[in-house]
Amino acid sequence: MREDVESLDIADVTANWVNAAVLQRQIDDRIKALADLSHTPLFFGRLDYLHAPGADEAEGGEGERFYIGRRHVHDAVGDPMVIDWRAPVSQPFYRASKKDPMDVGLRRRFGYTGGDLTAYEDERLSDPAEAEVVSALLQAEIERPRVGPMRDIVATIQPEQDEIVRSGLSGSVCVQGGPGTGKTAVGLHRVAYLLYAHRERLARTGTLVIGPNRSFLHYIEQVLPALGELEVKQATVDDLVAHVEVRGVDSADAAVIKGDARMAEVLRRAVRSHITPPTESVVVVRGSRRWRVPGHELEEIVRELTARDMRYGAAREALPQRIAHAVLVQMERSGEAPDDRVQDAVARNAAVKAAVKAIWPAVDPAKLVLRLLSDADFLAEHAEGVLSEDEQKCVLWERPARSVRAAKWSSADAVLIDEVTDLVARTHSLGHVVLDEAQDLSPMQYRAVGRRCTTGSATVLGDLAQGTTPWATRSWAEALRHLGKEEAVVEELTVGFRVPRDVIAYASRLLPHIAPGLAPVSSVRENPGAFEVREASDGARDVVAACVEALEREGSVGLIAADARIPDLASALSDAGLTYLGPGEETTAATRLTLVPASLAKGLEYDYVVLDEPAAVVDGEPDERTGLRRLYVALTRAVSGLVVIHAAPLPEQLGA
Template sequence: MSIGTPEPLDRERAHLTASRTALRAMRADAESLDIRDVTANWVNAQVLQQQIEQRIEALADLAHTPLFFGRLDYLHAPGADQAAGASGGAARSASGGGGGGRREGERFYIGRRHVHDADGDPMVIDWRAPVSQPFYRASRKDPMDIGLRRRFGYTGGQLTAYEDEHLTDPAEADTTSKLLQSEIERPRVGPMRDIVATIQPEQDEIVRAGIGGTVCVQGAPGTGKTAVGLHRVAYLLYAHRERLARTGTLVVGPNRSFLHYIEQVLPALGELHVKQATVDDLVAHVEVRATDTARAACLKGDIRMAEVLRRAVRSGITTPTEPVVVVRGSRRWRIPAYELEDIITELKERDIRYGAAADALPQRVAHAVLTRMEAAGEAPDDRVQDAVARSQPVKAAAKAMWPPVDPAKIVLRLLSEPEFLARCADGLLSADEQKEILWAKPGRGVKSAPWSAADAVLIDEAMDLVRRTPSLGHVVLDEAQDLSPMQYRAVGRRCTTGSATVLGDIAQGTTPWATASWQEALAHLGKPEAAVEELTRGFRVPREVIAYASRLLPAIAPDLAPATSVRESPGDLRVRAVAPEELTAAVIAACRESLEREGSIGLIAADARIPALAGALTEAGLPCLSPGEETSEQARLTLVPASLAKGLEYDYVVLDEPSAVVDGEPDVRTGLRRLYVALTRAVSGLIVVHAAALPGELTLSA
C-alpha cells in the first residue's frame, strides 16, 4: 500500500475538473434538446419530455459528492462484455485517446455515474458496470487482471489524497487501506449515506446477484445490510432498466422515520424514482383508528387467518336448486340444476380467484346452452355465447350462485359477527381465540368500524382472494424480521412474478409476532427457494460495543453467530451506574459530553421515559430532534424512543436506563431484543447510564 505524492495528485485533480466540465456539458446537451418536430402526438411529446427532465435531474453535479472515488489500471484490455458495460458499447481509456484508446492496460475511473467527453469517451465509469467490479472484489490472491487499484480521499468535495494498491507486486505489504477505513468511520450528520466507495467483497456479491432469484440477508448490526439492499436496487435498475421500468420497484421499510433516514441513498446513486413505503402504506384500504392488544394482533397476523378469510370470501357460494332457462327466438334452452352444480364444483376445485371465477361462471353457463344449440342442429358462434352470458336469466343465476364480494365488508362481518366467525374459523381458531379478535364495539359500516393496522392486512388478503394484486419487478423488504405471517403475504403479493431482497436480523425481532426463522418467513412471503446470505462482519459498530451487545445473543437468538467488527475503538464504550435521583442529570451530562465530539448523537430511552427526558433537555438548553428529522451542524441531538430506534444510526449514543427498555415490552425476551437494538445504534461511541440493575446477561463476561 502506498500513499500518493503531490505530482500525481495534481493530475488526478485535473481529471476531476475535466470530468465535472464534461458532466455539465452532458446536462447542457440534455437541456438543449428540441423535441417539437420529433414526436407524432402530444402524448408522445409529454412522455419524451418527462424522460428528458429525469435525465437532466440525474445529471446534476452534487458539489459535496465525489464524482469518482477510485481508479483501476488493467494489465490487459478488458473483455468485450466488460467493455460494453463501461461506455455503452465501446471501452476507451479515460486518459487515452479515442478510437479505442490504449489496449495495453486500460485505465478506468470508478464513480457514482457515467460521464463521457464530447467524443463519447468515458471519463468516469458507473460503479455498477462490469468493468468496475474488480474495484470491490480484486485481491492479491485474485487480482482479476488489475495491476493498480487507487482509492481517493476527499474533503468537502475536494480531492485531497490517494492511496495505491499494486495487486500483482509481491513486494508490497498487504495492509488495510487507511482511506477505506477513514471513509467507513467518517462521522455522519444528516440522512444515511451511500456506501458505494466502501462496498466489501461479500456485500458486492449480494449487490450484483441476478434479478431472477430472491435473496435474504441475515445481517448483524453494522454489517451494512440496509445499504446492501439499496445498492442492490440501484444495480438492478442499471442492469435491467427496461424490464424494471415496466414492472416497477419498491423499497418497504418499518416506519416513516426509517424511510426518511434512507431516502437520499438512491438519489445519490442516480436513481430518483424508486418508491418507498411501509407495510401499512401498502394495505391502507381503510382508516386505522384502533389499536389491538398484543394477543389480538398476533392472532390476526397468524397464518391460519389466510384460510379463515378464504372460507369467508367463499361463504356465499350456493348450490343451485332451480334450472336456468334461456329464451333465444322461439326456442327455450334449459340447463338443469345438477349441471349447474357441476360447474360450481369445478370452479371451486380449480381454486382460482373469486372474482375470476365470478367472471367465468356466466360464460360456462352460456357454453352449456351453446352445446345444446349445436346438438339441435344450430351453428352458434362466439357472439351468441357472449349474448347468452349477458342475458338476464344467466346473469341473475350466476349472481345468486356466486354472489359479489366486498373484501372490507367480509372482514367487517368476521370481526363483528360471532356466528359468522365461528363458521369460518371452525377447526382453525379456538373459541377463546375467536373471542379475542372480535370487536367489543363494532362499527355500523366500513367507514365507522374500529379498524386496526392488523385488520387492514386482513382486508388486503381478502382483496387478493377476489382479484389478483399487481406484481412489481423487484421489492426490497427491510427489517423483515418484525413482520407477521399475514404481513409477509401482503408484501409477497407485490412481487409474485418478480424477485425480492429481504433484509433483517432475527436477533432484532421486537414484535410479539417476530419471525423465528428465515425459512418460515420466506415461505410466508411466497419465496421458499430464496438463498439466505449471512453478514457477520461489522463495519460501523465499534468492536467493544458489538461485543457488549452480543452478550444478549444466547438469550435472544442462540442460533446466530456473534458479529465481529473491523473497527477497534478503545474507550468508546462506557457504562455508568448512578443513584436513582441522579439518573436524568447524568444522562444530560452524557449528552453534553457527546456533543463536544463531531457527528450525530442519539439519546435512546424507553418510550415511557421520553416525555421526562424531553422536558429535562429543554430545561438544560439542549435542543433535540425527533426521529426522522434531519440532523445538521446546528442540531445534532435526536431524542429516540426505543420503539423507533431500529434501522437508525448515530455517531454517538447515550442509552438511558436499559432495564426500563426491557420492562417496556410485553415479555423479557422481546425486551432484551429491544435493548440489543438500542445498544447497536452507535457507530463511534456508546455511553450507558443506569440507576436500576442491568439485565443479568449484560453483567456476564463476553
C-alpha cells in the same frame, strides 16, 4: 452531459403535441437524474489493468485505466471518463486481491473532504513484494461522522457484500446481518445494480423498497437518488394494505393470532362460503325461443370452477360465460349458428345475471372481515379445526361495529382485508421487492409482501436478534416459506463496519438470551470507540449533561430512551435550552441531537448515543425476551461512542 440534454431542441422532431409532451417529460427526467449532488464526488477509485479487456498475457498490449464512480460520465464526444460502479469492468475494484488480482495491476482509492479531493492511496496487486494492508481511506470512510440521512457505500463495499449486491434478478436472497454489517446498504445497492443490469424489464414491472416505518424510509431515501435511481418506490407494510383507515390497536395476544398463517385458511373458507350450489334451472329467453340450462348442469359448472381454485372474482366473471356457452351448445344442436356476440349477449341476460348473483355473489373484503370479527357464529363456522375456542374469543371484537367506516380497524385487521382482497382478485406483482427489518413481520404480513412479488424476486434483510414484535419470526426458513420464496439463498454477514468494537462486544452479551444460534458480530474498526456506563445520581440532569458532552464532539447525537420516558426527557432538554429533532428528521450542523423512542430506533444510526435507563427499555415491552431484543437494538445504534446512564440496576443479562 446535463447541458447537452438541456440544449436539445425538440420543436420539429415530433408528430403531435402528445409525442412532444412525452419526449419533454423524458428530457426533464434525464436532466433531473443528471443533477449535481453536493459533497458527492463522481469518482472514488481507479483501476489500472495489466492487459486490455479480453486480451491474455500472451497477446501482450498495455492494459486500460478506468476511473470508477457512482455514475457513468462521458465527455463531449462520448468517450467514457468515469465507469459506473455496477459495470462488469468495475467489479475488480471490490473483488480483486493479492491472491486473485483479476488482471489489475494497481487499485487506487480517492479520499474526499466535503467534496474536495484530499487524499489517494495505491495498492499494487501485481507486486508480490508489497504486503496486503487494510486501507486507511477505507477505515476513514467507515468512521466518518454521520450527519444527515444515510449515505451510499459504493466506495467501501466489501467482497462478501459485493457478491450479494451482484446476485442475479431471477433469484431471491435473504441477508441475515447483525448491527452495523451493512445489510440495509447491501439491499439498496442491490436494487441499484439490478436496475442497471435489467433496466428495461424492471421499468415495466417496477421495484419497491419496504421499511418498518416512515422514520426509517426518510433516513434511507437519499441513497438511491445519489446513485442515479429516482424511480424506486418506498413504502411500509401498512401502506401496502391501506384498504381501511387504521384507528384501533390490538392486544398482543390478538395481534399474534390475527398474524398467524392459519388465518389465511379461515379467510379462504369464509370467502368460499358465499358460493351457493344451484337448485333451479336458468331459462334464457331470446326472441321467441326459450333456452333452459338445468340445475344439474349448472351444478357441474360451479363444481368445475371451484375445483380450479381460481380467484373468487375471476371465477365469478367466468360463470356467466360458462352458462352462456351451455346455451350456445343448445342453439347449435337446434341448427342455429351463434357467434361470440351472441354468447356475450346471453351472458348479460337478466336471468343469467340473477343466477350468478344467487350462486356466486360479489364479496366485499372489508365487509367479510368485519363480519368475521363481529359474528361469533360466523367465525366459529369457518375457524373450526383451525383456531381454538379461546383463540376465537381473543380475536372477536368486544364491541362489534355497525359498518366498515365506523369500525376501529387495527393494522392486523388491514392485513386480513388484504388477504381477502387477493382471494377475490389477484394482487399486482412487481419485478423486485426489498424487504428490510423483515424479522418483525407476522406470517400474514409476509404473505402480503409475497403477493407483491409472486412473479418477481425479493431481497429480504434482517437480524433475528433484533426481532421486537410478539410475532417476530423464529427462523428465516419459516419466514421465506410464508413469503413464498422458499428457494431463496440465505447469506449471513458477520463483519461489522459501523458499531465500535467495545460497544458491539457489550451488546453481544445479550445474544445467548435473545438468539442463541447467532454468531456475534466482529467489528473491523481500528478505533475501539468511546464507551462508558454511568450510574445516575440526578436523573434527567445526568442524561442532559451526557448529551451536552456528546455535542462537543463532531457528528450526530441520538438520545435513546424507553417510550414512556420520552416526554420527561423532552422537557428536560427544552429546560436546558437544547434543541432536538424527532427520529428520521434530517440532522444539520445547527441541530445534531435527536430524541429517539426505543421503539423507533431500529435501522437508525448516530455518531454518539446516550442510552437512558436500559431497565426501562426492557420493562417497556410485553415480555423480557422482547425487551432484551429492544435493548440490543438501542445499544447498537452508535457509530463512534455510547454512554449508558442508569439509576435502576442494569438487566442481569448484561453482566458486570
